[in-house]
Amino acid sequence: MRITGDQYLIKKINKSIVFDTIRQNHPISRAQISETTNLNKGTVSSLVKDLIDDNLVYEIGPGESSGGRRPVMLLFNHVAGFAIGVDLGVNYILTVLTDLEGNPVEEIRTTLENISFDSVISTLFQSIRTLIERAPDSPRGIVGIGIGVPGIVEEKGTVLFAPNLGWKNVNLSEIVKKEFQLPVTVHNEANAGAIGEHLFGAGKDTKNLVYVSVGIGIGTGIIINNDLYKGALGFSGEMGHSVIESHGKKCRCGNRGCWELYASERAFLEQAKTLSIDSADSTEEFNLDWYLQAANEGNDEVIRLFHQAGEYLGIGLTNIVNTFNPELIIIGNRFAKAEKWISQPIRRIVENRALPYHRGHMKIAFSSLGAHSCALGAASVSITNFFSDMKISVE
Amino acid sequence: MRITGDQYLIKKINKSIVFDTIRQNHPISRAQISETTNLNKGTVSSLVKDLIDDNLVYEIGPGESSGGRRPVMLLFNHVAGFAIGVDLGVNYILTVLTDLEGNPVEEIRTTLENISFDSVISTLFQSIRTLIERAPDSPRGIVGIGIGVPGIVEEKGTVLFAPNLGWKNVNLSEIVKKEFQLPVTVHNEANAGAIGEHLFGAGKDTKNLVYVSVGIGIGTGIIINNDLYKGALGFSGEMGHSVIESHGKKCRCGNRGCWELYASERAFLEQAKTLSIDSADSTEEFNLDWYLQAANEGNDEVIRLFHQAGEYLGIGLTNIVNTFNPELIIIGNRFAKAEKWISQPIRRIVENRALPYHRGHMKIAFSSLGAHSCALGAASVSITNFFSDMKISVE
DNA sequence: CCAGTTTGTTTAATCGATAGACAAACTATT
DNA sequence: AATAGTTTGTCTATCGATTAAACAAACTGG
Numbered sequence: 001m002r003i004t005g006d007q008y009l010i011k012k013i014n015k016s017i018v019f020d021t022i023r024q025n026h027p028i029s030r031a032q033i034s035e036t037t038n039l040n041k042g043t044v045s046s047l048v049k050d051l052i053d054d055n056l057v058y059e060i061g062p063g064e065s066s067g068g069r070r071p072v073m074l075l076f077n078h079v080a081g082f083a084i085g086v087d088l089g090v091n092y093i094l095t096v097l098t099d100l101e102g103n104p105v106e107e108i109r110t111t112l113e114n115i116s117f118d119s120v121i122s123t124l125f126q127s128i129r130t131l132i133e134r135a136p137d138s139p140r141g142i143v144g145i146g147i148g149v150p151g152i153v154e155e156k157g158t159v160l161f162a163p164n165l166g167w168k169n170v171n172l173s174e175i176v177k178k179e180f181q182l183p184v185t186v187h188n189e190a191n192a193g194a195i196g197e198h199l200f201g202a203g204k205d206t207k208n209l210v211y212v213s214v215g216i217g218i219g220t221g222i223i224i225n226n227d228l229y230k231g232a233l234g235f236s237g238e239m240g241h242s243v244i245e246s247h248g249k250k251c252r253c254g255n256r257g258c259w260e261l262y263a264s265e266r267a268f269l270e271q272a273k274t275l276s277i278d279s280a281d282s283t284e285e286f287n288l289d290w291y292l293q294a295a296n297e298g299n300d301e302v303i304r305l306f307h308q309a310g311e312y313l314g315i316g317l318t319n320i321v322n323t324f325n326p327e328l329i330i331i332g333n334r335f336a337k338a339e340k341w342i343s344q345p346i347r348r349i350v351e352n353r354a355l356p357y358h359r360g361h362m363k364i365a366f367s368s369l370g371a372h373s374c375a376l377g378a379a380s381v382s383i384t385n386f387f388s389d390m391k392i393s394v395e
Numbered sequence: 396m397r398i399t400g401d402q403y404l405i406k407k408i409n410k411s412i413v414f415d416t417i418r419q420n421h422p423i424s425r426a427q428i429s430e431t432t433n434l435n436k437g438t439v440s441s442l443v444k445d446l447i448d449d450n451l452v453y454e455i456g457p458g459e460s461s462g463g464r465r466p467v468m469l470l471f472n473h474v475a476g477f478a479i480g481v482d483l484g485v486n487y488i489l490t491v492l493t494d495l496e497g498n499p500v501e502e503i504r505t506t507l508e509n510i511s512f513d514s515v516i517s518t519l520f521q522s523i524r525t526l527i528e529r530a531p532d533s534p535r536g537i538v539g540i541g542i543g544v545p546g547i548v549e550e551k552g553t554v555l556f557a558p559n560l561g562w563k564n565v566n567l568s569e570i571v572k573k574e575f576q577l578p579v580t581v582h583n584e585a586n587a588g589a590i591g592e593h594l595f596g597a598g599k600d601t602k603n604l605v606y607v608s609v610g611i612g613i614g615t616g617i618i619i620n621n622d623l624y625k626g627a628l629g630f631s632g633e634m635g636h637s638v639i640e641s642h643g644k645k646c647r648c649g650n651r652g653c654w655e656l657y658a659s660e661r662a663f664l665e666q667a668k669t670l671s672i673d674s675a676d677s678t679e680e681f682n683l684d685w686y687l688q689a690a691n692e693g694n695d696e697v698i699r700l701f702h703q704a705g706e707y708l709g710i711g712l713t714n715i716v717n718t719f720n721p722e723l724i725i726i727g728n729r730f731a732k733a734e735k736w737i738s739q740p741i742r743r744i745v746e747n748r749a750l751p752y753h754r755g756h757m758k759i760a761f762s763s764l765g766a767h768s769c770a771l772g773a774a775s776v777s778i779t780n781f782f783s784d785m786k787i788s789v790e
Numbered sequence: 791c792c793a794g795t796t797t798g799t800t801t802a803a804t805c806g807a808t809a810g811a812c813a814a815a816c817t818a819t820t
Numbered sequence: 821a822a823t824a825g826t827t828t829g830t831c832t833a834t835c836g837a838t839t840a841a842a843c844a845a846a847c848t849g850g
Contacts, residue, residue, distance in 0.1 A: 006838055007805045010405060014807085031828055040808050045829060062815095068827025069815040152752055160752055208626065229619060231603065231720030238717040238750055246639045246657075246710045255713065255748040262641075315641045318650065322633040323615075323718065325626030353650040355633055357547055357555055401807055402837045409838085426797055435839050440798060457846090463796025464846035 011047075014039060018047045019387075022057055022076050023101075029063060029071030048074060055080045055139040078103070081140030081386070084131055085379025086147040087189070087371070088124065090164045090216065091115070095127040096375045097135055100143070100383055102200055104376065106134050117167070125179055132180070144183040144382025145176060148192030148374040150215070152238075155230070157186040163252070164216060185381050189213060189333075189374050191228055193367075194221025196377025197330050201369040209328040210320050211373070212239075214313065214335035218260040222324065240264070244315050263312035265335050268305065275301050288334060295341055303341060310342030314349025321354040321362055332367030339366045406442075409434060413442045414782075417452055417471050418496075424458060424466030443469060450475045450534040473498070476535030476781070479526055480774025481542040482584070482766070483519065485559045485611065486510070489766065490522040492530055493774045495538070495781075497595055499767070501529050515560070520574055527575070539578040539777025540571060543587030543769040545614070547633075550625070552581035558647070559611060580776050584608060584769050586623055588727050588762075589616025591772025596764040597725050604723040605715050606768070607634075609708065609730035613655040617719065635659070639710050658707035660730050663700065670696050683729060690736055698736060705737030709744025716749040716757055727762030734761045 014037075021033050030048055034041045051057040058077050062070040078101040087094040089112075096107040108127045112120060132142055149172065151162025157173020159165075177184045187195075194211035197203040203211070203223065211221040218240030222229040240260035241253045248257025261267055265288055272291055294302045317329055335342075347364060354362075367373055416428050425443055429436045446452040453472050457465040473496040482489040484507075491502040503522045507515060527537055544567065546557025552568020554560075572579045582590075589606035592598040598606070598618065606616040613635030617624040635655035636648045643652025656662055660683055667686055689697045712724055730737075742759060749757075762768055 006405065007807090009408075010401065010806060010837095013404075029828075034829095041829065042809090042831075043807055045831095046806085065816055066827070067817050068825085069817095069829080071828060152750075224619065224624060238720075238753070239714075241717050241750060242637075242714040243639050243710055243748070244641045246707070253750055255750075312641070315638055319634075319637040319714075322636050325633075353638075355547075355636060355648055355650075358633070402835080405837060424797075429798095436798065437800075437840090438838060440800095441837090460847050461796070462848055463794085464798080466797060 014043065015047050015050060018044060019051055019056065019076075022048075022051070022074055026075045027060055027063065027073040029073055031071055033074075076101070079136065079138055081138050081143040082135045083143050083379040083382040083386070084128055084145045085192075085375040085377070085382070086124065086128070086145070087192075087374040087378070088120075088147055088149050088165075089189075090150060093120075093123055093127055094371065094375050095124075095131055096372065096379060097131040098376065098379045098383070100386075102376060102380045102383060104372070105136075106131055107375075115165070117170075120165070121175065124176075128176070128180065140386075142180075142182055143386035144185065145180065146192070146378030146380070146382045147172060147176065147184070147186045148189040148378045149186060150189045150217075150219070153186050153188050157184065159186065183382065183385060185378070185385065187378055187381065188219065188221070190219030191221040191230075192375075192377040192381070193332050193373040194223050194330075194377065195228055195380055196369055196373035196375070197332065197367060198223045198226070198377075199380050200376055201367060201373055202330050202365040203328055206328045208324070208326045209330060210324055210326045211330045211332055211367075212313075212317065212320070213333040213374075214264060214331060215333040216264060216266050218264050218316070219333075220320070224324075239316065239320065242316060242319060244312070244319070259312070259316040263309055263316055267312075268309050268335070271305055271308070272302070275305070288337070292337060295338075306338055306341035307345045309335075309338070310345030311349050313342060314346040315353070317346060317364070318350050318353040321350060321358050325358050325362075327362060329362070329364045330367055331364070332369075332373050336367050336370075409438065410442050410445060413439060414446055414451065414471075417443075417446070417469055421471045422455055422458065422468040424468055426466055428469075471496070474531065474533055476533050476538040477530045478538050478774040478777040478781070479523055479540045480587075480770040480772070480777070481519065481523070481540070482587075482769040482773070483515075483542055483544050483560075484584075485545060488515075488518055488522055489770050490519075490526055491767065491770045491774060492526040493771065493778070495778055497771060497775045497778060499771065500531075501526060502770075510560070512562070512565075516570065519571070523571070523575065535781075537575075537577055538781035539580065540575065541587070541773030541775070541777045542567060542571065542579070542581045543584040543773045544581060545584045545610070545612075548581050548583050552579065554581065578777065578780060580773070580780065582773055582776065583614065583616070584728075585614030586616040586625075587770075587772035587776070588768040589618050589725075589772065590623055590775055591764055591768035591770070592725050592727065592762060593618045593621070593772075594775050595771055596762060596768055597760040598723055601723045603719070603721045604725060605719055605721050606725045606727055607708075607712065607715070608728040608769075609659060609726060610728040611659060611661050613659050613711070615715070619719075634711065634715065637711060637714060639707070639714070654707070654711040658704055658711055662707075663704050663730070666700055666703070667697070670700070683732070687732060690733075701733050701736035702740045704730075704733070705740030706744050708737060709741040710748070712741060712759070713745050713748040716745060716753050720753050720757075722757060724757070724759045725762055726759070727764075727768050731762050731765075 017037050021037055022028055030044050034044045056077055057074055060073045060075045063073040078099045081100055083098050085096050091112050093110045097105045099105055110123055110127055149159050149162055150164055152160045154160050159167050159170040159172050161168055173184045173186045190213035193213050197211050203209045207226050209223045213219040220239040241255055241258045243257045244259050245257030249261050250256055251258040251261055291302050412432050416432055417423055425439050429439045451472055452469055455468045455470045458468040473494045476495055478493050480491045486507050488505045492500045494500055505518055505522055544554050544557055545559055547555045549555050554562050554565040554567050556563055568579045568581045585608035588608050592606050598604045602621050604618045608614040615634040636650055636653045638652045639654050640652030644656050645651055646653040646656055686697050
């Protein structure tokens with residue numbers, strides 16, 4: 001049944017508009033709101049009064065006069081409540097506490113020694129509980145918990161499959177909700193990252209973007225029209241398993257020649273095993289950071305390998321460009337640390353291969369939130385949900 | 396500036412709801428509308444009166460009683476106006492006249508002998524003019540013209556690039572608008588086809604689908620959330636130029652190993668040239684229909700070639716499945732005629748290669764509108780635009 | 791033939807937005 | 821210092837759309 005219109009709907013719409021205007025332009029006066037929104041001055045006054053009663057807005061005092069009575073400036077009360085965002089990685093948990101603007105207030109980073117299910121869950125609970133305790137007093141308290149997970153997540157918050165965690169059909173949302181009695185949302189890591197970069201990072205003010213999370217595997221989060229695209233069943237964007245070599249290597253997913261077999265951190269590390277340097281000293285741990293340092297020290301072999309990974313990344317990105325015609329592609333997650341070595345090859349390949357009408361108006365950027373995109377994105381979903389719930393209860 | 400809410404907005408919303416309810420469920424009574432929409436009976440009466448004044452709805456007389464006063468049944472006046480849809484093909488023009496429900500009323504199919512620009516335009520004008528003259532009298536007349544073109548079309552109706560027509564930067568929308576003084580929209584052929592199949596064909600009642608137009612090249616139209624996805628600049632979905640062999644053949648687009656080099660009609664015909672039969676009789680024209688007949692007559696070589704094309708189609712479709720997680724993929728345009736030979740290979744490849752969570756809930760279908768998807772889709776855009784304009788002018 | 795049901799209109803009340811009047815607070819000019 | 825003009829935010833009367841409820845008309849079934 002569709003929602004029909006009545007006066008409550010009007011008020012809800014206009015209250016949202018006023019609230020969003022304040023959030024995006026504070027400090028701002030009632031008169032300015034009236035002017036920018038075209039709402040009547042009286043209407044604005046009345047709605048602002050409601051928002052002040054809701055504790056979401058407050059008056060900061062008189063502002064500068066522009067030749068008449070001084071305006072009363074309004075501020076968004078960004079500490080009316082707090083949200084928690086979690087990046088549940090393969091061997092770490094990053095938990096952040098943010099205010100209602102999405103600004104990080106506190107964070108906890110834990111390395112997972114024991115990756116048994118019970119141990120991971122208990123570490124997760126521990127870090128969330130600590131942040132809840134550390135959260136400043138506020139009228140609304142903790143408004144929700146958002147969690148990003150490296151795997152396929154169904155809409156209601158069940159992790160269907162997370163190979164690197166060894167999880168299958170884990171109703172994470174329910175488990176966490178039960179423990180903390182708070183609204184919980186669970187997302188795919190790349191989707192959360194896309195939301196994070198879209199709201200706070202390199203993708204601010206961009207309506208259509210694709211966030212490519214290059215870690216052990218490759219995941220993508222697709223923002224269309226300022227909204228995350230979810231697909232029919234809630235799990236879209238597995239472009240890491242797009243074929244770029246139809247008769248290529250076999251992939252665990254059952255397909256052949258998947259992109260992430262050629263352009264991910266895992267692909268890089270496999271390739272790197274064949275380099276001559278490895279045999280030299282076998283006691284060291286040859287991880288991504290080691291190779292980054294080697295490249296920095298001028299190791300040609302390693303640098304060539306980074307270039308190659310960049311080229312393969314470029315090939316998959318070209319497909320994304322031709323398919324989605326986005327304004328922006330953001331490369332994030334661990335492999336983004338190799339920006340210095342992969343940026344040029346990526347751009348060269350996309351420049352040479354993408355359709356001219358598409359590449360002309362498109363940019364490629366690297367994550368500007370670094371390791372935080374996923375956790376901040378997850379937290380922001382809780383904030384968004386809180387606001388939209390609030391707006392429904394306009395009473 | 397955002398649209399703020401007032402009583403006019405409410406009325407607009409509710410009028411749309413009532414109108415849509417009538418369109419989708421006619422014949423229907425005022426009482427039934429009130430029940431299904433949850434709008435008050437009085438409100439429904441008032442809005443229906445407006446719609447009757449607008450000539451969009453009319454009373455058909457008393458319906459069956461269900462134990463009380465007999466209801467007055469309402470019908471959507473689907474002949475209150477007409478729309479024109481054009482499929483501007485490489486060597487043909489298909490023009491259809493539809494009523495406001497999108498039902499075809501008349502159609503003209505012209506084969507293009509001379510493909511010079513002026514000749515194409517004059518043939519186009521001719522066929523549109525004929526249909527306008529043949530359209531029955533109606534209170535609203537022709538509400539708009541929609542045109543589907545095999546090329547990249549910018550949002551305002553300029554054909555940026557249509558290689559098979561030899562067009563570059565043709566402001567088709569303006570040219571046609573000038574001639575007929577009617578609203579004109581221009582679309583990419585695959586996008587129009589997607590809209591057509593979504594509204595009237597195999598994709599009815601499906602929120603998320605991808606229409607794959609397999610002709611000389613491969614184009615895709617993407618319906619997300621019942622809406623055509625357009626990309627940042629209005630031209631998305633060039634998945635025909637997705638790479639499936641990163642070191643494959645060179646493509647005219649500048650890339651290598653594009654999907655359409657392996658799975659389109661052109662790719663098939665190129666391959667077919669190498670078959671032994673061709674040398675046998677060189678006076679015949681070896682086009683797709685010839686090979687379809689050969690396959691039907693049991694020619695193993697040709698059948699094997701269709702199987703191969705099906706397999707390559709399957710590889711690209713797998714990428715679409717993993718990327719978009721659609722409910723449905725519809726294969727249309729000329730190559731869909733080979734359904735009998737390519738259907739099994741396609742399904743086998745997707746079954747074996749797509750991610751399990753995605754393929755489980757996804758179907759593959761072939762166009763059910765045949766050659767009409769593009770023209771009907773283009774016409775329907777005009778109808779949709781007409782309705783939404785009308786709703787804005789709620790007086 | 792009458793009681794009960796269904797349909798669609800009418801009426802009174804409610805609620806939110808708007809235009810415009812207004813008072814308060816301020817600046818600039820003389 | 822006085823005054824004119826401007827800006828801000830509130831208040832009031834009015835408008836318009838929805839709703840609940842009353843109502844009349846039309847119909848069914850026992």
